[in-house]
Every structure is written in structure tokens, then in C-alpha cells.
Amino acid sequence: GRFMLVCNHLFIADPCVLLHCFPKSQLAFITKKENQKLFIVGKVMHKILCQPVDRENDRAALKTIIKCIQLLKNDEVSIAVFPEGYTSKNGKLHHFRNGVFKIAQKANVPIVVCTIRNTRQIFRNITRLKPTDVELHLLGVIPAEDLKGKTTVDIGNQVYEMMIGDLGESFRMEEA
Template identity: 60%
Template sequence: MLMNGILVLAALGALGACFGLGSFSSLAFLWQLPLLFAGLWLGLVLLAFLFLVLWCLPISLDQPVEADSKADRRVLYLYEELALTLLQVKIHTTGLEKLPQEGRFLLVCNHLSLLDPLILHIYTKKSQLAFISKRENDQLFIVNKLMHKTLCQPINRENDREALKTILKCVDILEQDKASIAVFPEGYTSRTGHLQPFRNGVFKIAQRAKVPIVVCTLRGTAPIFRNAAHLRRTHVYLDLLEVLPASQLKGPTKDIGDYVFAAMAQNLGDPMPDTDHS
């Protein structure tokens, strides 16, 4: 949506400038029109990002957020769509009709790229996803502030006690109907592109909050930046595999993790590991 507005304004501005310069009375418009359009497009993109910086300036990471900010979430969605458009990402989806239209849920997905949350956000807008994110993301310029305002929860992956506090906070967010929770159960971005062992403790969130688990996979996000640098389009595939009802989420979290891991691995074409991934 934001990119469409930028394109329209750049086109109108270029046409207006050409009329004002009298370029259409000669062949000069053949080079002036595209040059003006490109300049105006670049200027408007830069202005858009300047607006984002100014929007985020008043946001304090030290001030607790107890409710999802609709305004900040709308801004986040607009700029996520702009970023993916600039990076020439084409997204193909299957199974989104299974996404719960009412009530909260825990969404789990494999993790290949820093851009994975953007894609999941765009296709689950009504669900108000709040991501569990590594603490290091709190240092990301601008992004950290929008994450903070949309109830994203930092997790200490190296401290089980601190991680449990994050899990309990996510349970509270679900029970209070503030947002749905999204998490990458691998805990880290896969360096090999293959599914990595799960940290099954995240499934306690769904068990304690008594919400369903939405199982998704992503393919193709790893080379987005590399392809964009070479002006190549990237095709990304988002598959919603199934929704596990809350009533079926009983027993050890390892059993849930094993089931979800197998479903993802089958979809991704990954071999099942011989070792325990509890």
C-alpha cells in the first residue's frame, strides 16, 4: 500500500514537472520523464523512512507496554510491506484458510532469516502476532521500538529461569486476549537451511494458556538480501500445515515438539534426525 502511494506520487510529480518544463513539446521527455520519476521515487522512499524514524523517536524501551498499540502495529505493517517490495520478494502461500479467525493461538515456524517475522506478520494481520525474540534484537535500530510497542517479548536463550519468565508473560498475553504469540522453536536462525533441534519448552505456552498451535513453514527467505543485492527477485513459500486444537495438547511438551518437528520436516523435505531433539 505504501509503495503504491509512492509510485503514484512519483509518477504524477514527474508528469507535472515535464508539463511545467514543456518537455512534451520535444523528444526531451523521453529521458526527462524517467529521470524525474526515478529521482522523485527515491526522494519519497527516503522521506518515508525519515517519517518512520520521527514516529519512533518518542517511544521509550524503558516504559512497560501492557497493551498492543494499534497505531504502531499499522505503521509496522506498512513498512514491512514496503521493505519486502523493495527487496523484490514474491510470496506464495498455502493453507492460510486454516488460520483461526477467532481466539488466540501460538504460531510456530522454522527460522531461516531475519525477515521471517515480516512475512508471517503480513499474512496474519488480524491475529496481532507478538513474537518471542532473542534479546539481541532489542538493539536493532527503529525495529526494537516497534517490537516493544507490539508486545514482542525478548527471551534469554542461555538462562532457563529468565526464559521461563518470558514464557509466563506470553501465557498472560494470551489469557488476557492482548495478542497471539509467535515463536521459532529452533531458537536460532538455521545456518544450514535445514530444520534444527527444537527447544520444546515453548510449547508450554499453548498448554498453559489453553490455545491451539498453528504450525507453519517458510522456504526461500535465506537468500533475500543476496538476491536483492543482485537485483534478483526472491520467491518465498509460506505453508500453514495444520492447527493443533488445545484439547490435543496434553502430555509432555517433547511429544508435541516431536509431532510438530515431524510435520515441518516432511513439508520441508528434511530428514528426521537420529538424535533426541528434546
């Protein structure tokens, strides 16, 4: 069945790693709208039904969330999100944009939680034509039934703590 995949975000190559690790899942990503303009990448994202989000416009972001709910309900794709909303420059797990969890709630699909490590090293190694070991840790599944009656903040906190449990306390962002 369909699901929402949630992962930390370290590097631009993270979606490629997830597509490679979930080849039969038909993953579509929520991506910043600016990525649509990238040569070749934008066309590929359109082809696999990636959904652009305008992070500066709440109304447009809501339309993206509604579209993702429809794609899941229509059994077209599973949705992958990086709830931090951007790549982590310091490697820490940044605070989440919890609105994305509304997608799984409204589409009544489970959330698959994972963490990714070492993708930033891909860029450093590629210039030396050196392979890179990347780790993907599958942490668990939050069943759709467990999402009922929870706020998106509650769900976000649960996912965040699952990820910190795997990455370690040193990856937790300090409170502002």
C-alpha cells in the same frame, strides 16, 4: 481466537514475512533479548509486544514464557515462535527448545504449524533489486484439547514431524 504460531527459522526476515501473511492476527514474537538493541527494529518489536528471552538464563526464560501465557489469556496478542531458537545456517530443521510449547498448553490455545522457505534469498536478491518468491506452507492446527496430558517433548516431536513431512527428510538434523 488467539493461537500460538510455530515456524522454522531461516533468516532474520522471517518475522516480517509472517506479519505480512497474518495481518489481522496481532502476532508478537518471542525473540532473543539482543534483538531489542537493534536500531528501529527494537522499537517496533516493543510496540507489537514482542517478548525478549534470555536463552542463557532459565529463570529469565521462564518469566518470558509466563508473560506470553498472560498475553494470550488476556486476548492481547497471538504468540509466534521459532522453536529452533535461532536461524538455521544450513537450512536444516534443528532440534527444538520444547519449553515454548508450555505456552500453548497453559494458555489453552491451539498451535498453528507452518514452514517457510526461501527467505534467505531475500538478502541475496535485495542488492540486485530483484524480487524474491517466498513460500509459507500452513501445515495444520493442533487443537488446544490435544495438548492436554502431553509433555512438551511429545508436542515438540509432533510439530517437528509435521514440519519434516512438509520440508522432506533431507531437512532432518542428524542425531548428535
